[in-house]
Amino acid sequence: MTTFADLGLNSELLEGIKKLGFKTPTPIQEEVVPRLARLADDMVALSQTGTGKTAAFGLPLIQMLNQSQMQTQALILCPTRELCVQVHKDLSAFSHFLPKIRIVAVYGGASIISQSRQLKAGAQIIVATPGRLLAFIKQGEVNIKSIRAVVLDEADEMLQMGFQDDLNEILAATPETKKTVLFSATMPREVTAIAKRYMTDPVEVTIGERNQGIENVRHIYYMVAAKNRYPTLKRIADSNPDIYAIIFCRTRQETRDIAAKLIDDGYNADALHGELAQAQRDHVMQKFRRRNIKLLVATDVAARGLDVKDLSHVINYNLPDDAAAYTHRSGRTGRAGKEGISIAIAHLREKYKIKQIERRLKRKFELGRIPTGQEICRQRMLHYLDELKMTAIDSHQIEPFLPAIMESLAPLEREELIKRFVLSEFAQILNYYRNAPDLNSNESESRGRREYSNSRDSERRDGKSKTYKNRDNNDRGSDRERFTRFHINVGKRDGINPGRLIGEINDASTGGPRIHVGRIEIQSGFSLIEADTRSAKEIIKTFSSLMINGRKVQAKIADDKEQMTPRSDRNKRPGRPSRPHPIRSKSKRKKDTSA
Numbered sequence: 359m360t361t362f363a364d365l366g367l368n369s370e371l372l373e374g375i376k377k378l379g380f381k382t383p384t385p386i387q388e389e390v391v392p393r394l395a396r397l398a399d400d401m402v403a404l405s406q407t408g409t410g411k412t413a414a415f416g417l418p419l420i421q422m423l424n425q426s427q428m429q430t431q432a433l434i435l436c437p438t439r440e441l442c443v444q445v446h447k448d449l450s451a452f453s454h455f456l457p458k459i460r461i462v463a464v465y466g467g468a469s470i471i472s473q474s475r476q477l478k479a480g481a482q483i484i485v486a487t488p489g490r491l492l493a494f495i496k497q498g499e500v501n502i503k504s505i506r507a508v509v510l511d512e513a514d515e516m517l518q519m520g521f522q523d524d525l526n527e528i529l530a531a532t533p534e535t536k537k538t539v540l541f542s543a544t545m546p547r548e549v550t551a552i553a554k555r556y557m558t559d560p561v562e563v564t565i566g567e568r569n570q571g572i573e574n575v576r577h578i579y580y581m582v583a584a585k586n587r588y589p590t591l592k593r594i595a596d597s598n599p600d601i602y603a604i605i606f607c608r609t610r611q612e613t614r615d616i617a618a619k620l621i622d623d624g625y626n627a628d629a630l631h632g633e634l635a636q637a638q639r640d641h642v643m644q645k646f647r648r649r650n651i652k653l654l655v656a657t658d659v660a661a662r663g664l665d666v667k668d669l670s671h672v673i674n675y676n677l678p679d680d681a682a683a684y685t686h687r688s689g690r691t692g693r694a695g696k697e698g699i700s701i702a703i704a705h706l707r708e709k710y711k712i713k714q715i716e717r718r719l720k721r722k723f724e725l726g727r728i729p730t731g732q733e734i735c736r737q738r739m740l741h742y743l744d745e746l747k748m749t750a751i752d753s754h755q756i757e758p759f760l761p762a763i764m765e766s767l768a769p770l771e772r773e774e775l776i777k778r779f780v781l782s783e784f785a786q787i788l789n790y791y792r793n794a795p796d797l798n799s800n801e802s803e804s805r806g807r808r809e810y811s812n813s814r815d816s817e818r819r820d821g822k823s824k825t826y827k828n829r830d831n832n833d834r835g836s837d838r839e840r841f842t843r844f845h846i847n848v849g850k851r852d853g854i855n856p857g858r859l860i861g862e863i864n865d866a867s868t869g870g871p872r873i874h875v876g877r878i879e880i881q882s883g884f885s886l887i888e889a890d891t892r893s894a895k896e897i898i899k900t901f902s903s904l905m906i907n908g909r910k911v912q913a914k915i916a917d918d919k920e921q922m923t924p925r926s927d928r929n930k931r932p933g934r935p936s937r938p939h940p941i942r943s944k945s946k947r948k949k950d951t952s953a
Contacts, residue, residue: 362380370453370455371453374453384414389414400558403415403540415541420459428482429504430500434486442485442487446462459483460479460482461483467639470493474499488524503531512686514543538556538557577700577702577719578725581704586797592623597729597733602669603653604656605653606675607656612675613657620655627652627655628655630642646666658678658686670691672687688700702723710855841888844886849881849883855880863893874889875887876889
């Protein structure tokens with residue numbers, strides 16, 4: 359069995375590891391620590407969340423420091439302030455018995471004056487988010503021209519969050535002699551591009567299969583109507599009495615709304631999103647770690663860097679637009695060898711998203727059945743009674759009161775006493791679920807499958823034509839007047855299809871009347887879609903909050919010159935282009951996805 363001593367770490371680091379209770383290195387640590395300690399090669403390390411990546415790069419970076427020099431010798435870049443804080447905390451713990459080591463965390467949302475003071479005092483390792491670090495570099499308060507190593511932690515997430523320009527500017531300011539180590543759970547094209555541009559013949563270390571989720575996570579999805587998302591969420595929570603979960607939402611506003619609803623309904627819940635100040639975020643996370651909060655409603659900012667143990671569930675209130683984001687979300691549970699459950703509440707038209715994620719994770723998801731109100735009540739009662747039977751009783755405390763209690767309850771028969779006891783404990787949940795509808799609507803599921811199938815059949819019939827006609831639409835002039843044409847900056851090469859566009863519009867109509875959709879035309883790099891003019895604001899807001907394949911989606915009302923392809927031209931096969939199409943061929947794309 360490999361030990362940390364076998365990895366070549368010095369005695370001070372071994373003492374720090376021992377103090378933290380670490381016994382044996384994880385596979386990623388076994389592979390990375392000896393290589394990085396030598397600073398011999400650039401490296402790409404692919405491993406899922408929760409596999410010990412921070413120690414894998416943190417321990418060798420600390421060991422390679424020249425303790426007599428206070429200049430910055432190593433740089434660690436993180437996508438979120440939470441991850442930045444956590445990495446700084448871990449590295450400080452590793453170096454507990456090395457008092458001369460100076461590690462400084464630099465991130466947005468905290469006092470820039472305090473961080474500036476720490477940097478001026480000396481920082482041998484800087485742990486930073488790209489935006490705040492770049493600000494310090496431009497102010498001349500950080501010098502990274504002599505660093506020996508730079509680590510890009512969660513590189514795929516940094517690119518997904520739009521930090522590519524910042525990363526390019528920061529890496530361009532580093533010396534050519536440095537070694538670059540890229541840690542990522544997935545390897546999209548953008549990460550490959552970073553590796554090619556700033557790394558020289560990198561060694562790839564892959565633990566498990568590429569882009570695959572954690573093995574001991576069970577994946578379940580529920581197909582629901584948009585109006586039933588929140589009731590479904592409540593039933594999931596109610597049917598799991600010991601639930602301890604993160605609930606992921608798409609937008610900050612939705613995060614606030616869902617958290618507020620849960621709190622109003624009596625759940626121990628709170629929200630975590632980017633608009634909170636650092637002190638507020640720290641306060642929420644402290645309550646969540648102590649389990650004073652059982653349901654943390656969050657945007658994807660919470661997908662990285664949260665030091666939370668033993669999560670029972672991850673719940674996707676909305677599926678992410680990028681399948682890689684689902685991998686990171688689900689990786690918050692099922693850690694350290696324990697079992698976890700990842701749940702997706704999917705709209706009826708989102709079956710294609712489930713299929714995309716299944717292909718990426720190489721895992722088959724279970725179609726869940728939403729529990730009925732009666733099933734939930736029964737489960738909650740039996741769970742409570744099981745806990746009651748296991749509760750230790752201090753007979754001495756209650757002994758003086760037993761005669762009076764027995765006398766008071768004597769008129770009641772055993773069965774009546776049990777009924778009164780259970781009703782007093784469960785009256786609220788029994789009343790809530792009295793006559794509750796069954797959310798498992800076979801009719802709705804069939805309709806969703808039929809509509810999605812129709813859109814795909816239409817695509818196949820049209821061959822190369824990418825113009826579609828929704829069944830609510832016809833070509834009569836009076837109906838055309840109530841539609842507005844929208845331009846969306848994603849298209850065929852981003853994996854867009856009519857079912858996905860219609861699904862997003864349907865989400866925009868949650869709680870309101872159905873938004874009618876007209877014709878849809880999907881080009882290589884953009885899409886045109888006709889929809890009800892009265893819902894223009896909702897449609898633009900919905901699409902403009904999305905990220906697809908690392909791109910920020912932009913939606914606007916189309917210019918007058920952006921017309922739909924005439925019906926007579928739809929099925930004409932275009933002539934063969936004289937120049938290659940800008941989209942890479944399959945063989946080229948496959949080659950580009952390796953480091």
